[in-house]
Amino acid sequence: MTTDIVLNIVLLSLMAITGLAIARLRNLFPVAMLTGLYSLLSASLFTLLDAVDVALTEAAVGAGVTTVLFLATFGLTRAREKPVARSRTVIGLVVTVLTGAALFYASLDMPHFGDRNTPVQDHPLRERYLSTVNEEIDVPNTVTAVLGSYRGYDTLGEVTVILTAGIGVLMLLGVAWRRPDKRKESDR
Amino acid sequence: MREHTVLRVITKLLIAPIIIFALYVQFHGDYSPGGGFQAGVVFAAAIILYALIFGLAEARRAVSPDVLRITAALGVLLFAGTGVYAMLEGGNFLDYDYLAHDAIHGQQYGLLLVEFGVGLTVVSTITSIFYVFAGRGRRTNEHET
Numbered sequence: 001m002t003t004d005i006v007l008n009i010v011l012l013s014l015m016a017i018t019g020l021a022i023a024r025l026r027n028l029f030p031v032a033m034l035t036g037l038y039s040l041l042s043a044s045l046f047t048l049l050d051a052v053d054v055a056l057t058e059a060a061v062g063a064g065v066t067t068v069l070f071l072a073t074f075g076l077t078r079a080r081e082k083p084v085a086r087s088r089t090v091i092g093l094v095v096t097v098l099t100g101a102a103l104f105y106a107s108l109d110m111p112h113f114g115d116r117n118t119p120v121q122d123h124p125l126r127e128r129y130l131s132t133v134n135e136e137i138d139v140p141n142t143v144t145a146v147l148g149s150y151r152g153y154d155t156l157g158e159v160t161v162i163l164t165a166g167i168g169v170l171m172l173l174g175v176a177w178r179r180p181d182k183r184k185e186s187d188r
Numbered sequence: 189m190r191e192h193t194v195l196r197v198i199t200k201l202l203i204a205p206i207i208i209f210a211l212y213v214q215f216h217g218d219y220s221p222g223g224g225f226q227a228g229v230v231f232a233a234a235i236i237l238y239a240l241i242f243g244l245a246e247a248r249r250a251v252s253p254d255v256l257r258i259t260a261a262l263g264v265l266l267f268a269g270t271g272v273y274a275m276l277e278g279g280n281f282l283d284y285d286y287l288a289h290d291a292i293h294g295q296q297y298g299l300l301l302v303e304f305g306v307g308l309t310v311v312s313t314i315t316s317i318f319y320v321f322a323g324r325g326r327r328t329n330e331h332e333t
Contacts (some may be wrong), residue, residue, distance in 0.1 A: 068235075
């Protein structure tokens with residue numbers, strides 16, 4: 001238990017340091033690397049919280065794919081942040097502090113960390129899923145059963161969203177690969 | 189990156205285990221953490237790693253973008269098709285009880301098919317998005333560091 005707390009504190013402080021470093025850097029290549037590191041740290045945090053499914057996704061998407069997409073984008077745009085006038089950074093700071101304060105205030109309404117009297121623990125639906133999943137579906141991983149069967153409609157919707165997002169990106173950017181040779185000549 | 193021998197050798201060693209892990213997460217998702225989405229993302233990461241080290245053209249030769257477009261749609265079709273098949277067998281849409289004689293077996297077949305559909309769509313979509321981003325003409329910015 002205490003090691004958990006120590007690990008949580010270490011990971012969260014490392015994430016905060018990474019966030020500050022991202023905010024300070026002007027060159028965007030290290031920023032892409034640091035966002036990858038940030039994702040890896042949060043994946044470790046999810047593993048600590050026993051949310052291994054989320055951790056897997058975060059490690060692969062956040063630390064892997066997104067970093068690569070950032071780097072690919074820098075190939076198309078600039079990889080250096082433009083300096084901004086001081087007056088505008090002040091406005092940005094004010095907005096960030098206000099938003100942060102609002103989020104912090106909202107977090108006070110959330111149940112305490114590890115509280116056993118939360119809806120997740122108390123709600124009758126939890127009992128329903130956990131007790132009947134063995135008779136109805138009989139797979140040990142209840143998460144898969146809930147996502148795939150009890151909440152099948154939602155998952156179908158999510159997959160459709162992913163497909164739609166992919167189609168959108170292909171329609172916006174994918175035209176070029178129909179004639180790759182022509183583009184290469186005009187670009188280089 | 190063609191000249192980096194260490195990277196090439198290590199990548200070659202890593203890609204097969206990554207893909208096997210993705211397949212494990214996919215088909216063992218009923219028993220252990222993971223499922224279609226996680227498996228698809230890990231599989232896509234393996235393809236992207238291959239593309240980073242061995243070049244985009246080589247990766248496109250191994251995993252064709254045209255095939256990916258079809259499989260992306262096929263995944264959703266498999267998911268929805270499982271639901272429609274359950275309807276044809278007399279149940280509601282996505283009611284896997286009707287997929288087999290036994291309701292529990294039906295549920296398990298349904299989960300397997302549906303998760304496979306999710307994985308197929310995710311791996312195809314993410315790889316396609318990567319291909320598109322990486323395939324855009326790269327301007328050389330000489331004023332960059």
